[in-house]
Amino acid sequence: MNYQQTLDYLYERLPMFTRVGASAFRKDLHNTIALCEQLGNPQRLFKTVHVAGTNGKGSTSHMLAAVFQQAGYKTGLYTSPHLKDFRERIRINGEMIDQEFVVEFVQQVQPSIEQLDPSFFELTVAMAFQYFALEQVDIAIIEVGLGGRLDSTNIITPELSVITNISYDHMNMLGNTLPEIASEKAGIIKPQVPVVVAQTQTEVEQVFIDKAKAMEAPITFADQHWLVQDNDLANGHLHIQLRPLHSEQVWDLKPDLNGQYQVKNIMGVLSAVKVLQQSGWELPDESVKTALSHVKKLTGLRGRWDIVAQHPLTIFDVGHNEAGIGEIVGQLEHMTYRHLHIVTGFVKDKEVSKVLKLFPAAATYYFTRAQIPRALDENELAEMGAAAGLRGKSYPNVQQAFQAAKQHAHEEDVILVCGSFFIVGEAM
Template sequence: MDYAQTLNFLYNQLPVFTKQGSAALRTGLHNIEALCAALGHPEKKFKSIHIAGTNGKGSTSHMLAAIFQEAGYKTGLYTSPHLKDFRERIRVNGQMAEQQFVVDFVARIQNELDDLQPSFFEVTVAMAFEYFVQQQVDIAIIEVGLGGRLDSTNVITPELSLITNISYDHMHILGDTLPQIAGEKAGIIKDGVPVVVSETQAEVEKVFRDKAAAHHSPLHFADQEFLVQDSHTEHQHLQLSILHTPTDHGQQIALDLRGQYQGKNVLGVLMAVKLMQQKGWQLPEAAVHKALSHVSHLTGLRGRWEVIQQHPLTVLDVGHNEAGITEIVQQLAYQVYNQLHIVIGFVKDKDIEKVLQLLPKTAHYYFCQAAIERALEADVLARMALHHGLQGHTFPNVQLAYHAAQQAAHKEDMVLVCGSFFIVGEVQ
């Protein structure tokens, strides 16, 4: 098979969560453990940081990868899902894995694919681990796909575990209370491995304290040690004044990820950097600051309050659940525009009613659906939205919706694309 045929095989012969939802999930770690065993246990051959959480884990992963890369370490990065190119999931120093590697890897494990019938995600995780070993990375930043305890990435023993925050998402899989969801995310905590929690939340703090204590893992709540004193956007960067409260040391950070919500993620990143420095990793403050000002350039990150045009102001954001949309709505309060145009679509297994009630009623909506099986039909979404006072037009695909918004918007208006990774990924 060539590269195109290999991708076709991965998408169409293996169960894919992004297409099928929970039907594609494989319960337990048996398959990934068997795949890793067949490959000679690559998961044991590189150092790593493991990152879970409901929102912000992708941004956090990219920030940490940028920092290690800028500090001179050969840095692997595994994230999901991708926006445009499958190989976005597997990077080393910001560069995507080679097409030929993907082809060769799938051919190499063909017997295991036949025997185990693994999911798409299980195969991509094994692929990433093997690539990082082949590339001899100094460290890899590994983002959890879903949950933590039973996620395929959870076969690594990292240098550090980091959990960003907990909110409602994937409740049909992870549980319908915040403590239940936190329990699944806390499943990445390993014996004696330090844990960072970016954001203290009263409803779940005890879950993390109990889990860390059971594993004798030092636990650090980042926002109990670092404080954002000021936050504003200037010169195309989010300007943050951050205080380390135990030492009264202040620092100014210019972050190229401009959403105000990134302030919470940065605290987790700084806590992780401090702990890794204590472990002997050379991460100078100058390298940290330079990396944070160039995260997108260093790592290829997209879709986090990403401004792709100024007139009209056009922003892409992959926020897709209640907490993510809340952050987007709060960010909108900082923007200046005449009329807001929102291109939006969701997948079927989200709590869409809760999200719709958060969205501004004064915006004009362009309801659409991504080209995946899990996409909620645009006309269904429009009817649901109408019950919440949201009005607009429906479109059969993302491109038509986006172009309609661009044509309707005046130069002092704003166009926002959100609701799903897959909606943002289809914007050209």
């Protein structure tokens, strides 16, 4: 098989959560453990940082990878899902995994695929671990796919666990209350491994404290250790000043990941860096500041308040659940524009009616669907939008919706594309 044939085989042969939903989610680690044992347990051959959370874990993972890269470490990065190219999921120092390795790996494990019937995600986790081991990375940042406790990535013993925040998402698999969801995320906390929680949330704080105590894991709530001195979003570009408690040193940061919501993630990253510095990793403060200004360049991250064009200002954001859309809408309130155009679509298993109520009624909407089985029908979405007081039309694919928005937009307008990774990926 060549590279494209290999990808086709993976997509057709293996259940893929992002395409079909809950039926692809495996509620134990059996397949991942078995696959990795057959490969010689590559996950034990390099150091890791493990990142979980409902929103922000992708941004946080990329920022941490950028910090290690800038400090001179050979750094692996495993994230999901991808926007355009499967190889985005597995990178070393920002470079995507070789096509040849993907082909050879799948050929190598094909008997195991037929024997174990793993999910798409289980196989890609094993692929990432094997790649990082063979390439002898110094450290790899590993983003949880879904939840934590039963996620395929949870067979590692990291240097540090990081949890970004907890909000309602994937309730059909993770639980119907925030404490239940938090308990699943807290499943990545390992015995005596430090954990950083980026955001203190009253409803779930005790869940993390109790789990950390049971694991004898030192715990840090990042937002309890940093003061925001200044937080400015001029022309869509973030400028923040943070000061550690009990210190006069001010961190003056101009991150290239824009969006007010990144402030919480950055506090989590800075607290993670402090813990890692204390355990012997050489991460100079100047390298950290430089890294946070060049995350996109260093790691290839896209789709987080991603300004892709001016006049009209065009923004891509992969926010897709209640908390994520809430942050996006909050960001829009800081902006000045003539009119707002929103291209959006969702997957069926989100609480879409709740999310639509958050959107501004004054915008024009272009309701659409990604080309995956899990996508919510665009006409059904338009009806739900109308019920929430949103005006717009439906379009059968993302490109038609995006082109319509560009045709209708004045140069002083804003076009926002959001709702899922797949909507943004197809718009790109």
